[in-house]
Amino acid sequence: MKTNTFVKELRGKSVEELNQELVAAKKELFNLRFQNATNQLDNTSRIKEVRKNIARIQTLITEAGR
Secondary structure (H helix, E strand, C coil): CHHHHHHHHHHCCCHHHHHHHHHHHHHHHHHHHHHHHCCCCCCCHHHHHHHHHHHHHHHHHHHHCC
16 A cells, blocks of 8 residues: 555656655665665665665656656
């Protein structure tokens, strides 16, 4: 259910806003990987979730370019 609302929210944004979301998600993924490498990350499933969100954002950017 969360993903449906996330995608609906993303569909209402412009390409520029999607690019900003993409940059923010990539920064978050970097920080999560860094925390994981230093054994400070408690919720490792968050990495998978952020990776999927990045893919969703990139898909919407591609769709908007058509």
